[in-house]
Amino acid sequence: MKESPLREPLLIGEKSYAIITADITAPIRQKPHKLWFAGITLSSLLAGIGVFAMSLTVWQGTGLWGINRTIGWGWAITNLVWWIGIGHAGTFISAILLLFRQKWRTSINRSAEAMTIFAVMCAGIFPLIHMGRLPLAHYILPYPNTRGVWVNFNSPLLWDVVAISTYLLVSVLFWYMGMIPDLATLRDRVKNKYLQPLYKFLSLGWTGSARHWSRHESMSLVLAGLAAPLVLSVHSIVSFDFATSVIPGWHTTIFPPYFVAGAIFSGFAMVLTLMLIARKAMNLEDYITIGHVESMNKIIIAMGSIVGIAYITELFMAWYSGSIYERFVFYNRAMGPYAWAYWIMMSCNVLWPQLLWFRRLRRSLVFTFILSIFINVGMWFERFVIVVTSLHRDFLPSSWSMYSPTPIEIAIFTGSLGIFFTLFLLFIRFFPVIAIAEVKGILKTSYAGYPKNDQLQ
């Protein structure tokens, strides 16, 4: 008689500690696939074009972009918020799910954290290059100086600098800390004469002693405790850029929770996009199972619904506030010249994710992949709608204007995607995409074949 598992197994196939190590370190030990070379060529080409476009912008001026007198922020800030949003999944998965003791995170946390770091790095590019005078960017740091000038602590942009850099720092620490045991594994396995010393250096003398493990575990908890509030604070602070302004469509108290939910939503979508490709390309189907995908989809529908409620609340508040400017902005979003962007956002973020209520669709890899792309697009448009449609028709109709990106702006955006994928491809080539030690930790509890398999050591 078929025994129904209490929980769906998180590992399938023929597994042992040795097999797990062998499976996960395989991409590092073997020569990369042709597709990997194709991928990195394409992404670094995009990155190169992007960097050229960025240099041109810094040299010639932000006038190369389509932004203007009325719309001071365009694609750059849209991209900033989008990338920061994507950067939310990693820390959410590793920190908050760790605190909630969700075991299914172990298969995805490593790559999600890497994605977080690369996304935050991509995000960090945009506030820098959108500045009119990049060489003076250090003015934004509160350091003592002979000019006797201090920064303006009232400005949300300053809070941004602090929030994003803290987030990047903690994310990198958390990621690296978690990777130390695996780096030691690599140190012992990898034969390459250049890489081996590198892993040796990075593994900080890890021997796997009980004392090491004890310190490692407690440090993980401490960092998780530090990182968890950051997940909530970073995007709240990014949302303050808009919420503390006077511009209708920006000046909204709902923004912090709305932005955080949206960020986790988009982050999970990006994790899904990447993981669905990675599990196929790197033969990790046993580690990232349909069950993992379903768990992620459950979070996606929860977050998607929060975002949907936020959209509708915004519309209601615009009507209820009685402010003609507020009402107009939302009417204009839905019916004005940028209505197409609004409806892309609405359908991608609110409508299609609702299909996940069907179990079969939650467990369909094809559907999930397509939906994750839709959500990535939808969340980009959400930021575009917020940034551009609020600005383009604000208080005085005399200043109303339109915005469209120039090829330079598009090249910078695709360049940031190029940088992201280049870094990610390098990551999967040189670091374990799945936390080996952590997956081993759940082998006894969440592996379908465990009780019957006497090969286990």
Next chain:
Amino acid sequence: MKKLWTSLANYPPKNDPEAAKAVGTLVRRDPDWDEFLDDNTLEATTSRRDFLKLFGFSIATAAVAASCEQPVRKAIPYLIRPDEITPGKASYYASTFADGADYCSVLVKVRDGRPIKIEGNPLSAITRGGTSARVQASVLNLYDEARYKHPLISGKQADWEQLDKEVTASLDALNRAGRKVVLLTASLVSPSSLKLIEEFQQKFPVVAHCTYDAVSYSAMLEANQRVFGLELIPSYRFDKARLIVSFGADFLGTWLSTVEFTRQYAEGRSLTEGQQSISRHIQFESRLSLTGSNADERVLLKPSQEKQTLTALYNLLAARLGKEPYEDVQAPVNLDMLSRVLLENRGQSLVVSGSNEVSIQLLVNGINALLENYTTTIDLANPFLIKQGKDADMAGFVSDLENGNLGGVLFWDVNPVYDHPQGRMLKEAIEKLELSVSLSETCTETAAACRFVAPASHYLEAWDDAAVRPGSFSLAQPCIRPLFNTRQPQDSLLTWAGHTADYHGYIRQYWKENIYPVSGKVDFDTFWNTALRDGVFVTNPNPLLRPEFNTQALDEVLHAHPAVEAGFELELYEKTAIGAGRYSNNPWLQELPDPITKATWDNYLCVAPRDAAEQGWTDGDLLRIDDQITLPVLVQPGQMPGTLSAAVGYGRVVAGRVAEGVGQNVAPLIHPDNGIRQRWNVVASIQKVGQGYPIARTQTHTSMEGRDIIREASLREFLKNPSAGNEIQANAEIQRATLYQQYEYKGHHWGLAIDLNKCTGCSTCLVACSAENNVPVVGKEEVLRVHEMHWIRIDRYYEGSADQPRVYRQPVLCQHCDNAPCENVCPVAATNHSNEGLNQMAYNRCIGTRYCNNNCPYKVRRFNWFDYTMADSFKGNTRDPAGMTHDLKRMVLNPDVTVRSKGVIEKCSFCVQRIQEKKLEAKLENHPLADGEIQTACQQACPARALVFGDLNDKDSQVFRMFSDRRKYHLLEELNTLPSIGYLTRISHRGEKSILS
């Protein structure tokens, strides 16, 4: 076992002498250095390598140190300081701008020997301290690269001696041969110059003087000649008129003396001094003009219907007055009520027409005579002496030239090859002449056709005088030595006539003989110096004149009704900035948005919305007119269906890099009718030949969307309730409650009041601001990309139907909010608040996040998208299509205002440099600042006196009085930004019962 030490206390071990020694030499020196520095070099172990290392290091250090050195710039002080020049302190010289089309008495601001700004001369009784856009921009013409830098003979550089010799020889030869030579000038208002021309003619009797105005007012001269026997253009008093009826006369924009009329008009509309009434203004016109947009009622009329309408009006008035009416003519509008109201305002009304058709001007004279307006609102005794060109004279000249009857022509300040309809023919004829001399200041189409170019000096480099009205004299004096090898035309004529005196001496002599005797001053030098200092000298005007009206001339007109062809009627007009095109090469004027269309850098065909719908035309469609000229369409609300309008002054071929290739020359579209140059014509053919032509406009949305941006009420409502139209202001004051402590301004608190009743929208303030604050010019491409830089703009909205919109207008500049949204979002505190209420910008602190610009509800902040000014630290990235960074043009920069680099936000500073200057002056002179002592550039330039700047803490100041007016409101005051700019509600007769329906 090896002994280990555990702390410094037991180190060194007491019985280890080696270790103790080592501790004694705590300061360890690098053995290599020791050896190297040792005197015993021969025994030294310093290797060749060490030597090379040190050698290399010193070379590298020297190289780095040398290349870091800044170039030495020497500032050489005056050995003997010239009188009146204090480095860093501006001097003002009175002068006169008179170019034949415009007159303005001005003060020239000179900093360190360079004229950098033009202000109005408040002593002038005519312009009264006001200026126009062209006057403001004229200082930049001084630094125009398109100016001739030396004399030319057949296009080659020559010197004056050679040119003088050849021209004099040629004149002598022609004189002896008795061949006619014409001296073609624009209207000359200089009495000395006119006398000089007489003397020139005495020397060369074959020379005839002909006056040619690019935009002719010949019909007015002729009409006054016919009915009064006085060939003149009278003076008008718009301030005395209670009812103004204008038939297409754009008297606030381009018609005759606009600076003077704008002030008069604004006074007639003023309600700030307790007035209980304002003038009523009715405009009949086919295109939406600046004047029409200010009118209480606007009636659409085709140019061809004007005569019919005026005839009907004349008949109605005559009938009401019991005079003999002429044959009944059907007018397109019901004029019954208008005629009644006109008669009610007899002697206090004014009817004017912008037409150049004699019959129309005769009718206008007839109507004004019936209304007894002569001697009250129209002054024939003190005529306006600008625009003296007669079409018949010019027609004679053209036919003489065409038929080869002329031996030579001297062109002075005129450019008929460009602006005359038969320009192409003129060019060919001029090239065939024996003697063709141009006395032009900059390169022009006509000068290019001439054999000799005797380049003229700019008016700021020259002496001149003007008598624009009998009894109103003014002087122009040079404020800088000629920048190039140029000579003012009067000096050229004097030289050619064999005079030894220069023109300065000539003017002095003229004034001594003709003007000084009536002055009653003791000695001439005192008189001369006073007049020169003041810029103006006024004697008693002529006594009023009530000449006999010759009705016979009118009879002939009233019975003639020529049929008008069907078809689109094309009207040519002047834009307020570019005018007839003489200053097209001025970037400030090209970039100045048209007050109505808000278009820059182009001319176009204004098309009525109804026609556009019927013909399927949209903005940017290219239409070919009469198979001659292709112009883009601009659908203009308020345009009369069946008519098209296009601006003259564009399509210059030889004018300099700024003007060339901008727009199309429309002058050839209208052929002179018996020599009379009409302003309109029936178009023979229109073909659509293309589409998608971009017109750079600074405002593209025209509706106020029902927001309380510009508040307006009718006079009737205002008289009942002074807060009419502004009722919500009281509510806004109540809602201004706050939990936070408000900053208290203890010293000054600067504020600016803008009276929307007075602002006509002429846009002079924009040019004044650009000149004062070094605002960059960005060019058409950048304006198209919404990157224009003006610190002040005039918002224009339409309301109502597209056929007959009501126009609303409002100058918007930085509101200097005391609760400014821009200030708290700047991460580096580059924009902050002064303790006098100024919203300040520290340009060198700005890093260009543009957050402030996004958060500004008024969108008055401007970002330097590119390096427009060459102030950037990166090289090779300057974008300067208008050549404003040329070394010559940079001489116009105001040294008191920083030139901003790429990537920096800039905006109105309330002319903080002027505030500081006056505060310092008052402090040094130890007196409190008087109200009105500080004037912002926009305020000072405003011909309507619509802007008032001052201290809101001074309860006696004019600005405080205006802020206490119940008409005052703040823009977007519900946002609680607490602006320091107050607007006064526009009160007009709009919304009252129409007198034309």
